[in-house]
Every structure is written in structure tokens, then in C-alpha cells.
Amino acid sequence: MASAYLAASGSAYFLPHTLVLLGGSGALAFVAQRAFAVRGRGVRVTGVCVRHTFAKDGVAVIVRYEAASGEKFTCLSRPQAVACARIGEPVDVVYDPRRPKNAEVPPIGYGMPFMFSALALLLGVPGLGMLYWIVGG
Template sequence: MTVAIILVATLMLFIPVWILIALELIPRRRRARLKRVGIRASGRCVSISWIDNAAVAAIEYATPDGRKFTHHTNPSYVSPFTKGGAAVIVYDPRNPRNARVADWLDGEPGSRFATWVLVALEGIFLIPQAWWIYILLSGGFDL
């Protein structure tokens, strides 16, 4: 019984960590790769869609060999783009569909705020979970 409790408690501790890794560190690595090897291309905003009061811009760009792609930005409450306006895109030469707005390679608007909210939530839940594991391991509860 104690092994099962410790396993569940450990999983509870690490699930938020894995969520943080998935939501922040993986995209950060992709942006870092684009900074290193990305190719800049001129793009044009072909549409702006509003989803739950947030704008998603569709930016069309082409590779030197003439293939056209469309990059959809993450939702933002204020769109820095206008339909028909120019935008600079950086894309991965191995996978041109992997692209970002050049100005947002250090993180899209609001992305750091979301990361810090996740870190704060992790701290809020980590302390009670660590206390619970300590009590269980010290024999404080008789289950």
C-alpha cells in the first residue's frame, strides 16, 4: 500500500513538471533552432480570424523554390498584423512548415506570462504535495 501511495504522490509531483516542459521548453528549443538555421522570407497577412476575442493571423510565405506555405500565429488579444500587411517569417529549411514570425523568435506575446503562471501553480501545488509525501514516509498516517 505504501509503495502505491508513494508512486501516486511522485506522479502528482512530476505531472506539472512535464506539462511545463511540453508547453515551454519544447517550443523554446524549436525557436532556438530557427534562430540558428532559419531562413527569412517575406510574407503577407492573408487573413485574420477572431477566436474567443483573440486574433489569429494567417501569413503566407514562399520558399526560394516557389513552394507556398501559410503560418498561423498563436491567438493574441491584439493583432500586430493587418490583412494585406507585410510580415517577416523565419522557417526551418528542413521543414518549411515549421515557421515563426521573425519578431517573435524570443517568444510570442503572452508566452512568458503563461509560463510564469504555470511555475506559480507548480509552486502552489508542490509544497502541499511534498508535505503529504513527507508525512506518508515518516509514518504519520496509518492507512
């Protein structure tokens, strides 16, 4: 009965759009949560610059660091006009102790996590509204 109602009302047409909005909102919220985790419970360690990589925005540094468990990981810094370290020099890294692969090279700001949170809301609220409309609330 519900499927006949959806087909007759034309609201079934909007179901894929709703799912895309809600899926995008969930993905953005996941990325924001990971970024907030590094900022909230992050542990600062000293790593070593192992390589430079070039991007259109500048030079990024690849840093190898060791977590408290003894595992070694690599982290990519944000591209800058000039590399923040030479190969072999120490570089600070902040990582999430629960997920040591989740790391960033300072300076760490709050702009990116707040932007992803706002975008998640901008996609999630219309998605939930459309879902409510489709279900017939």
C-alpha cells in the first residue's frame, strides 16, 4: 500500500535525491568528527621529514612519526609556499591516540572541521525534510 501511495504521489521520484543528501551529510559529518578528534584528544609527537611533494598550492612535507604503541605512520602536511622542514629535520605531528593514522602537522585550526559540520547540516536538514515528506508525515 505504501509503495502505491509513493508512486501515485510522485514523491518516489525524490527518494534518490534524498538518499544522496543524507549520504553526503553523513560523509561530511564523519570527516568533521575525525578532524575534531585530532584537535580534542590529539597527542603531540616529534616526527621526521622524509620527503617533499609538490602541489599546485606549494610544497607539502611527508612526515614519518611513531605512535605510543610503537607503530610508525606517515602524515602529509598542508601545502605551503616554502617547505616547513628539510628532509631529515624534526617536525611536530598531532595524532589521535585511538586512530594513530589520523594525524595532522601543526598549525591546526578549527576552520575545516566547522566548515564540514556546517556543510553536513546544510545537506542533512533538507534531506531529513524530504524524507519526512516522502514517508508522508
